[in-house]
Amino acid sequence: MPAHDVLILGAGLAGQRAALAAAQEGANVAVMSKVHPVRSHSVAAAGGINAAIDPSDDWRSHAYDTVKGSDYLGDQDAIEVMCSEAPAEVMHLEHIGVTFHRNERGELDLRAFGGASMNRTAYVADITGQAILHVLYEQLLKHGKQVDRYEEWFVTDLVRDDAGCCCGAIARDVRTGRVEAFTAKNVILACGGAGQVYHPTTNGLIVTGDGIALAYRLGAPLMDMEMVQYHPTTLVENGLLITEGARGEGAILLNSDGERFMERYAPNKRELASRDVVSRAEQTEILEGRGVGPSKDGIYLDITQVPRKRILEALREIVNVGRDFAGVDITTEPIMIRPGQHYIMGGVKTDIHGATPIEGLYAAGEVACVSVHGGNRLGANSLLDTLIFGRRAGVHAAKRAAAMPMPSVAHSHVLDQEAMISAILARPAGAGRRISEIKAELGETMNKHVAVYRDEDGLSTALQTVKRLREEAKTAHIDDRGTVFNQDVLGAIELSYMLDCAEATVVGALERKESRGAQFRTDYPDRNDEEWIKHIELTISDDGPDVSYSDVTVTQWQPEVRTY
Numbered sequence: 112m113p114a115h116d117v118l119i120l121g122a123g124l125a126g127q128r129a130a131l132a133a134a135q136e137g138a139n140v141a142v143m144s145k146v147h148p149v150r151s152h153s154v155a156a157a158g159g160i161n162a163a164i165d166p167s168d169d170w171r172s173h174a175y176d177t178v179k180g181s182d183y184l185g186d187q188d189a190i191e192v193m194c195s196e197a198p199a200e201v202m203h204l205e206h207i208g209v210t211f212h213r214n215e216r217g218e219l220d221l222r223a224f225g226g227a228s229m230n231r232t233a234y235v236a237d238i239t240g241q242a243i244l245h246v247l248y249e250q251l252l253k254h255g256k257q258v259d260r261y262e263e264w265f266v267t268d269l270v271r272d273d274a275g276c277c278c279g280a281i282a283r284d285v286r287t288g289r290v291e292a293f294t295a296k297n298v299i300l301a302c303g304g305a306g307q308v309y310h311p312t313t314n315g316l317i318v319t320g321d322g323i324a325l326a327y328r329l330g331a332p333l334m335d336m337e338m339v340q341y342h343p344t345t346l347v348e349n350g351l352l353i354t355e356g357a358r359g360e361g362a363i364l365l366n367s368d369g370e371r372f373m374e375r376y377a378p379n380k381r382e383l384a385s386r387d388v389v390s391r392a393e394q395t396e397i398l399e400g401r402g403v404g405p406s407k408d409g410i411y412l413d414i415t416q417v418p419r420k421r422i423l424e425a426l427r428e429i430v431n432v433g434r435d436f437a438g439v440d441i442t443t444e445p446i447m448i449r450p451g452q453h454y455i456m457g458g459v460k461t462d463i464h465g466a467t468p469i470e471g472l473y474a475a476g477e478v479a480c481v482s483v484h485g486g487n488r489l490g491a492n493s494l495l496d497t498l499i500f501g502r503r504a505g506v507h508a509a510k511r512a513a514a515m516p517m518p519s520v521a522h523s524h525v526l527d528q529e530a531m532i533s534a535i536l537a538r539p540a541g542a543g544r545r546i547s548e549i550k551a552e553l554g555e556t557m558n559k560h561v562a563v564y565r566d567e568d569g570l571s572t573a574l575q576t577v578k579r580l581r582e583e584a585k586t587a588h589i590d591d592r593g594t595v596f597n598q599d600v601l602g603a604i605e606l607s608y609m610l611d612c613a614e615a616t617v618v619g620a621l622e623r624k625e626s627r628g629a630q631f632r633t634d635y636p637d638r639n640d641e642e643w644i645k646h647i648e649l650t651i652s653d654d655g656p657d658v659s660y661s662d663v664t665v666t667q668w669q670p671e672v673r674t675y
């Protein structure tokens with residue numbers, strides 16, 4: 112049975128950064144991923160990564176912007192860690208080979224991004240995630256002796272020992288169907304977010320909330336799950352992302368009257384207010400009949416303001432996206448966009464070392480909730496979050512491993528997972544609904560009722576639907592009964608993960624009876640600092656999530672009225 116000091120589940124930016132850090136601490140490390148590591152969703156990150164690098168900038172200003180962006184729900188100790196360590200982390204990336212864009216003076220160029228009080232987003236054209244992910248992967252290859260890679264292995268369960276500590280995971284080899292136990296002194300979850308719970312979403316098909324559900328089922332608390340980010344600029348046709356970098360470079364938003372309406376909603380920052388503010392403004396324009404397009408459900412993003420040469424240099428991927436997916440040449444005409452699901456601020460609760468309340472279990476990246484994003488994440492703060500807390504989790508886990516013996520995982524856990532998969536394979540053909548149908552209904556329900564605007568009625572409807580879909584998912588049938596690359600059986604398991612995440616999100620949204628950050632309740636339209644500066648935590652029970660609260664850590668920034 113494979114045994115490791117640190118087993119990292121997920122090989123996006125958080126997982127690879129954790130692996131590198133743990134290996135450099137001398138630990139014996141393994142990274143596991145259900146797809147080839149460089150196909151992780153981090154590869155799609157476009158716009159950039161924030162750090163107060165400019166000599167006239169200060170990490171405290173970055174931290175303040177992040178706290179304000181979070182609508183005062185972010186934990187300020189964690190935000191201070193992230194922002195103060197950001198410049199060194201970005202320089203580290205540069206030194207290991209990430210080709211960040213430079214200005215005419217040869218210095219790192221920094222572009223404007225939403226909610227930031229100055230330009231502090233380092234970028235590689237609009238392929239920043241890809242550039243960083245590939246460089247980290249090279250570094251892992253360099254540490255090949257210390258880092259085992261289990262590529263195309265799908266995790267189905269986490270294991271606890273008698274003392275309650277996490278001591279490994281069970282996974283299925285996607286290529287052969289073999290199920291195996293992996294023993295570990297520490298497990299770091301780096302499984303990414305849960306965007307596929309929604310339809311449409313900017314997230315890749317593999318982003319199905321696996322890590323969140325695995326931790327929740329093991330008994331770890333989830334936090335801030337009600338906070339789901341809608342990005343202001345996603346294609347009306349299919350939800351693909353048009354990076355905030357476009358607005359950072361000077362693109363503007365127009366309604367059907369040709370009005371630059373953000374001047375009314377955020378007179379100072381306009382298109383570069385934080386994402387929750389811009390998405391809400393767009394949705395209001397659409398609801399009040401000033402949307403564009405045949406169904407009047409879009410808004411124009413006009414990038415023609417930006418010089419063509421600059422577009423081709425700094426936004427070349429979205430030139431392709433506009434042409435290939437909307438038939439629009441963004442250098443000469445506006446493109447139709449609308450708010451769409453993009454990111455989840457919530458996740459598995461951790462401390463500033465990435466440790467969860469379960470000994471031996473860590474989480475970092477989008478799967479985790481430290482919480483640095485609180486009610487709303489600033490653009491380009493997520494790549495930073497994955498790297499800072501990925502690294503910290505890797506270091507902490509490696510140190511913990513040095514002081515303990517290797518645990519063991521009983522073979523019965525493998526048998527349990529084999530039985531779970533056999534039961535899926537044995538479902539009679541044609542008996543239940545198709546997985547794709549259930550998934551589509553889930554996504555559309557969430558996008559209708561748990562979106563930019565929410566209320567009690569809609570959320571209750573969503574909760575009932577999720578509960579029904581959970582029953583239907585138990586008998587959903589699959590077509591492929593083979594062992595080699597059986598994506599059907601994995602789809603059935605992913606669906607169960609997504610339903611856990613959806614339930615947690617809806618329960619959290621029902622619980623929070625106020626409007627803050629990404630949660631706007633039309634039945635409770637005001638922010639209520641007296642009662643609601645607190646995190647909602649959800650723990651598994653037989654009747655669904657058990658709700659409790661925890662304090663928000665405030666270090667130096669008291670809540671203020673939030674205007675942009």
Ligand SMILES: Cc1cc2nc3c(=O)[nH]c(=O)nc-3n(C[C@H](O)[C@H](O)[C@H](O)COP(=O)(O)OP(=O)(O)OC[C@H]3O[C@@H](n4cnc5c(N)ncnc54)[C@H](O)[C@@H]3O)c2cc1C
Nearest residue numbers: 121122123125145153156158159266303476477491493494
């Ligand atoms: C289109 C797009 C553009 C973005 N642009 C930016 C940007 O410019 N700046 C920014 O800061 N943020 C951006 N974000 C957000 C940011 O990219 C993500 O939050 C971040 O990359 C998540 O990284 P991660 O390492 O946590 O997870 P991911 O990169 O999603 O990796 C998850 C890993 O977990 C593995 N995994 C999951 N489940 C299992 C399982 N059951 N078994 C085994 N392995 C599993 C996957 O294979 C994968 O390796 C963007 C997001 C999207 C979708």
